[in-house]
Amino acid sequence: MFEQILMALINGILLGGVLALLAFGLNLIFGVVKIIHMAYGQFVMLGFYFIYTFHTSWHIPLLLAMALGIAAMGLIGILTQLLVINPLLNAPRLNQLLALASLIIVVENLAQVIWGADYRGIPLSMPIIQFGEIFIRSSFLIAFIGAIVTLWFLYLFLNRTYLGLGIRAVAQDLEMAKGMGINPKVIYYITLMTGGALSGLVAAFFVPIYTVHPHFGASFTLMAFVIVVFGGMGNLMGGFISAFIIGIVTSVTAVLSSKEVADIVALLMFIGMMMVRPEGLLGTES
Amino acid sequence: MQAINKYGFYGQIILLVVLVMLPFIITSSYLNHIMTLILLWSFVATAWAYMARFGMVSLGHGIFLGIGAYFPTMMFNYWSFTPWIGIWVGVAIAVATAAVLGYACFRFGLLGDYFALVTLAVAEVSALTIMAFRETTGGSLGYTLRATGKISDMQFSDKRVYYFIALILLIGAVYIWRRIDRSPIRLALTAIEESEIAAASLGVSVIRYKMMITLLSAGLTALGGALYAQYVTYVSPDTIAGVGVSLSVCFKAILGGMFTVLGPFVGSTIIVALEEYVRISMGASFLGLSQIIFGISLLIMIIFLPKGIMGSMSLAISRKLNRID
Numbered sequence: 275m276f277e278q279i280l281m282a283l284i285n286g287i288l289l290g291g292v293l294a295l296l297a298f299g300l301n302l303i304f305g306v307v308k309i310i311h312m313a314y315g316q317f318v319m320l321g322f323y324f325i326y327t328f329h330t331s332w333h334i335p336l337l338l339a340m341a342l343g344i345a346a347m348g349l350i351g352i353l354t355q356l357l358v359i360n361p362l363l364n365a366p367r368l369n370q371l372l373a374l375a376s377l378i379i380v381v382e383n384l385a386q387v388i389w390g391a392d393y394r395g396i397p398l399s400m401p402i403i404q405f406g407e408i409f410i411r412s413s414f415l416i417a418f419i420g421a422i423v424t425l426w427f428l429y430l431f432l433n434r435t436y437l438g439l440g441i442r443a444v445a446q447d448l449e450m451a452k453g454m455g456i457n458p459k460v461i462y463y464i465t466l467m468t469g470g471a472l473s474g475l476v477a478a479f480f481v482p483i484y485t486v487h488p489h490f491g492a493s494f495t496l497m498a499f500v501i502v503v504f505g506g507m508g509n510l511m512g513g514f515i516s517a518f519i520i521g522i523v524t525s526v527t528a529v530l531s532s533k534e535v536a537d538i539v540a541l542l543m544f545i546g547m548m549m550v551r552p553e554g555l556l557g558t559e560s
Numbered sequence: 561m562q563a564i565n566k567y568g569f570y571g572q573i574i575l576l577v578v579l580v581m582l583p584f585i586i587t588s589s590y591l592n593h594i595m596t597l598i599l600l601w602s603f604v605a606t607a608w609a610y611m612a613r614f615g616m617v618s619l620g621h622g623i624f625l626g627i628g629a630y631f632p633t634m635m636f637n638y639w640s641f642t643p644w645i646g647i648w649v650g651v652a653i654a655v656a657t658a659a660v661l662g663y664a665c666f667r668f669g670l671l672g673d674y675f676a677l678v679t680l681a682v683a684e685v686s687a688l689t690i691m692a693f694r695e696t697t698g699g700s701l702g703y704t705l706r707a708t709g710k711i712s713d714m715q716f717s718d719k720r721v722y723y724f725i726a727l728i729l730l731i732g733a734v735y736i737w738r739r740i741d742r743s744p745i746r747l748a749l750t751a752i753e754e755s756e757i758a759a760a761s762l763g764v765s766v767i768r769y770k771m772m773i774t775l776l777s778a779g780l781t782a783l784g785g786a787l788y789a790q791y792v793t794y795v796s797p798d799t800i801a802g803v804g805v806s807l808s809v810c811f812k813a814i815l816g817g818m819f820t821v822l823g824p825f826v827g828s829t830i831i832v833a834l835e836e837y838v839r840i841s842m843g844a845s846f847l848g849l850s851q852i853i854f855g856i857s858l859l860i861m862i863i864f865l866p867k868g869i870m871g872s873m874s875l876a877i878s879r880k881l882n883r884i885d
Contacts, residue, residue, distance in 0.1 A: 361863045367673060368617055372814060373862045375807050379855030386848035488848075496684055496803070503677055534692035541681045541688070548678045549668040 277407045282529040283522060284410060290521025291418035292479055295425060296494060297501040297513040299472035305445040305508035306465040309359055312374035314473060315495030316381040321347045321477030322486040323389055329396055336396065340481070344474035351470020355463050378495075385488040395485030413482035420479055424472075425514065432510075441465060445508065493537070497524075500544045506557025516555055572822070579727055583720045592720055598832045599726035600788050605813040605824035606733040607780035610740070611773055612810070612818050615672070615753040619806050620661075620679030621781050623686035626801025627654040628782030629789035630690065630697060636713065637706050638696075643714040647786040654782030655775050662774040666767045669756070680803060687802030702796030705789065714790050722791045729787070730825065733780060737821045745769060781809075815861050817868025826870050831858075 296318065303311045311317075324346045328339035358377060362370045400413040432438035443451040444461045452458060484490070501520050505512030520540050527536035547554065579599075583592055608621050631653055632646030641649075661682060670678055690697045697703055709715050716722070740746050748769045751759040760766050789795045798804060808831075816827025834857060838850035865872050 358859065358863075365863075365866050368676070368810070368814065369862050369866050371619075371676070372807065372811060373859055376811070376855045376858040376862065380852050380859070383848040383851035383855065387852065500681070532692060534688045538685055538688045538692065541685050545678050545681050545685075548670060548674055548681075549664060552668075552670060552674045 278529055279526060281408055281410075282526045284408065285414060286522035286525030287518060288410070288414040288418040288521075289525055290518035291421040292476060293497060293501055293521050294514050294517035295421040295472060295479075296476050296498045297505070297517050298425060298428060298510060299469040299476075300498045301502045301505075301508060301510055301513045302441075302472075303465055303469045304502065305510070306441055307355075307359060307462050309362075309370050310374065310499070311469065312371060312495065312499075313377040313381055313491075314469075314498055315491035315493065316378050317347060317350065317470060317473035317491070318477045318480065318494055319385060319486060319488070319491035320350065320381055321474035322480060322484075322490065323385055323394070324474070325477060325481055326389075326394055326396060326486065336398075336481075340478040343478060344471050347474030347477070348467045348471035351466040351468070351473075352463055354470070355466040359462070359466070360459075378492075382488050382491070389488070391488060393485040393487045396481055398482045400482050411483075417479035417483065420475075424475060428468075437464065496537075497540070500540055504544050504547050504554055506554030509554065509556045512554055512556030575822075576731070583723050589719065592723060594832065594836055596719070596723040596726055596791065598829050599723065599730050600784055600791065601809070601812055601832055602825040602828040603726060603730045603733050604781055604784035604788075605809050605816070605828050606730065606737065606821075607777050607784065608809050609813045609818040609824050610737065610777040610780075612813060614749040614773065616770065616774070617672075617676045617810070618679040618777075619676050619803070619810060620681070620683035620686075621778075621809055622683040622801045622803065622806035623661075624654045624658065624778045624781040625785030625788070625805060625809075626686045626690065626797070627657060628785030629795045629800040630703070632786050633703060633705050633789045633795055634696065637703075642712060643786075643790050644712070647714075647783065647790070650786050651779050651782045654785075655779045658775050658778030659771065662771050662778075663767070666770045666774075671756070680806070683801070683803045683806040687797040690797040690801055698796070700797055702794055702799070705793040705795075707793065715793075719791075722787070725787060729780075729783065734821055734825075736776070736780075740773075741821075745772065749773060811858060813868075815858070815865070815868055817871030817874075820868075820870040820874060823868050823870040827868065830869070 296314070300311055300314045303309060303314075321343050325336075325339050325343035328334045328342050329336050332339075334342065354377070358373055359370075362373055365373075398413075400411060400416075403410045403412055403415065432442060440451070440456050441461055441464065443454065443456055444458050448458060451461075480486075497520065501517045502513050504520065505514070505516030520543075523543065524536040524540050527539045582595060586592065586595075604621070604625065608618065611618055628647070628650045631650035632641075632643045635641035635646045635649065636643050661679075665675055665678060691699045694700075707715065709717065748759070748764045751762070751764055752766050752769060756766050785800055788800060812827040812831050813824040814827065815831060816825065816829075817823030835854055838853045842850040842853075861869075867875065
């Protein structure tokens with residue numbers, strides 16, 4: 275039993291890394307464009323399908339297929355900004371939320387029409403690493419390391435480049451950023467493209483772990499969403515920390531009881547946080 | 561304004577007469593079924609808009625629908641407890657749940673986006689709970705009501721009975737809306753929406769008024785869910801609990817216009833009809849395709865009619881009547 279919990283703990287940490295990457299995209303979009311991307315998990319699902327198609331139908335080598343999938347998702351991100359978010363920039367909050375929620379219907383059913391309702395995956399045999407009684411799947415480890423490295427690059431991008439400065443400026447004070455000569459529309463496109471590419475990257479990390487089906491994204495949208503709000507909306511560090519908290523809690527609870535109970539516990543933690551500290555773990559009071 | 565009210569009054573009388581006559585003119589049982597669904601969802605969407613029009617946008621009404629649908633159904637299947645009473649047990653449980661949730665939210669001063677987010681999480685908890693207790697609730701496969709065909713079990717040989725039950729409920733919901741409009745509750749809630757602190761300093765009991773409208777909205781929503789379950793005789797977390805149905809109720813009310821009394825009805829009519837139309841015209845082989853068209857239509861309507869159909873219409877009419885301003 276102890277080994278099982280320890281293993282769940284390690285898996286939780288490893289999963290937390292990937293969830294942190296997932297939450298980062300959502301958080302970035304929220305922080306900069308001030309929109310809750312309700313269909314983010316569905317984008318991961320779409321990215322997964324792209325990689326699947328590139329690899330199995332078009333016989334492109336897997337790594338190249340992943341790179342293409344990431345690029346395609348970046349393009350989808352730009353299209354989302356162009357077709358859905360731009361017309362709604364000044365609309366009431368609720369309308370923006372519902373518009374992106376209706377995007378869920380579109381994307382899920384698009385996947386159903388194109389790829390069917392079957393579970394699809396790319397069979398890969400990844401070695402299992404053993405430490406005494408503890409087994410770790412190397413696919414989890416690769417995803418974790420990849421996610422942390424990506425997050426580090428994103429940190430450098432936001433803090434050390436001129437473009438990153440522009441993105442942070444728009445997130446902090448839109449009017450002032452405009453006054454400084456930043457075109458927010460361009461920043462929005464770049465943000466959505468980055469967010470889209472990140473969803474593609476998360477999909478790439480998921481390829482050796484999961485199989486995909488049209489409703490694959492739903493649970494990830496909610497999880498990413500819980501993480502972002504739990505850590506403080508728009509606060510990237512808070513999202514990073516809460517990804518690990520949520521990852522560990524859900525993974526340990528899932529071993530102790532069931533997956534549904536694990537999700538319920540995560541949601542109850544989220545509700546409790548909202549009651550006590552609505553600005554989230556590291557958020558600042560608005 | 562006078563002129564609009566007069567036209568509106570006659571319009572509503574005509575609408576009512578048409579709605580009463582409709583099931584006798586249209587005898588197709590399929591169309592009657594769709595009309596019943598429209599009225600049931602209109603009722604639920606109206607109950608949802610009670611709260612939403614005062615700035616309390618709940619994305620978690622799925623929990624009340626779920627409680628209202630599951631409790632009477634399960635009590636009937638397991639204990640043969642008649643739905644005639646079971647429904648009210650379900651409504652009572654939903655109201656009690658709303659009291660706990662509402663008090664927690666309002667006591668901690670959750671407003672706007674945060675309220676919406678918490679209720680969204682609550683909706684997902686309701687669906688997950690149904691799935692976690694899959695031995696008793698049937699989990700995500702759903703749960704079918706035992707068929708007896710007896711009136712004492714709320715099962716009628718003529719399905720049109722449910723049409724009239726739904727119609728009466730909708731009229732009741734519209735009547736309550738009007739009563740709220742004429743009562744101090746509306747003024748209090750409007751003041752609270754503008755500024756809770758200012759309202760409280762003027763002696764308006766913020767939590768009490770918010771609780772009042774929340775309990776009313778939750779109770780009516782649960783009643784709608786209960787009747788939906790009795791009518792369709794099948795419940796599942798996807799169709800009557802969780803995030804999906806909560807959002808679809810919002811869609812209906814917002815597309816129709818949640819600040820006008822008939823908005824939720826108009827929105828439900830359009831969405832249910834559109835969903836059925838694309839489903840039938842595409843056929844079963846392109847089930848996904850019809851949903852894509854449905855989703856895109858929703859998207860277009862949200863982008864181009866931000867105030868909802870009734871909202872945009874009444875704005876256009878009042879502009880026409882008062883050209884001076």
